[in-house]
Amino acid sequence: MLPPFSVVIPCFNEAARIGQTLRLTLDYLVTHAADSELIVINDGSTDTTGAKAREILDETKIEARLLENFPNRGKGAAVRKGLLAAQKAIGLFFDADLSTPLDEIPKVIEPVANGDVDIAFGSRALERSLIGIRQPWRREYGGRIFNFLVRVVTGLPFWDTQCGFKAFRLDVCRPILEAARIDGFAFDVELLSLARRAGLRIREIPVRWNDAEGSKVRFFHDGLRMLREVIAVRNSL
Secondary structure, eight states: OOOOOOEEEEEEEEETTTTHHHHHHHHHHHOOTOEEEEEEEEEEESSSHHHHHHHHHTTTTEOOOOOOOOSSSOOHHHHHHHHOOOOOEEEEETTOOOOSOOGGGGHHHHHTTTSSSSEEESSSSSSSGBBBOHHHHHHHHHHHHHHHHHHHHHHOSSSOOOOOOEEEEEHHHHHHHHOOOOOTTTTHHHHHHHHHHHTEEEEHHHOOOOOSOOOOOHHHHHHHHHHHHHHHHHHHH
């Protein structure tokens, strides 16, 4: 069994899969960490994501909440809202597409629970043999270039800052969550930069991962925005 932790799932127009995602997540928690909580953040969806999530959360015995952002504010804002609302000692966020299988949760929860690190996050780059379904080549190599630029611009020593599978020891991480300002997709870079500056212990951990259709990241538009945000992170430190 795992210690209790808070699961945060940010959602934007995920009506097609949010039901299955929440059922699988709740089943996992009931089996492996029944005293945990589930927090879903509906980030200004224009479809039925909120209604479908509420229907499932109302039926569960696990402590669960649906939080709303209107209008859409961005993934960074949604994740911060969920983690700051968390009531357990450890907060874990992951994407609604479950690209990283739920069975990988112990890899990031246990090092935090054991007191080894303050932040543990999944990585696709450390052991690429763990990738099952790969991204289209343009997106995969674009991601590699982006992470190289992150290392150069910020000095972060990590190889995959963007994998949406991160666990936090919330008592020490709350100040960096409150200080963060980036609402877009580069929020991970800001959080890791703030954590490193604060002297927190961070570990990048290889996890299994599968590409899922329906990514909200637009290759060129969001890639340029993320690069601008990364430069803003460097300038703010």
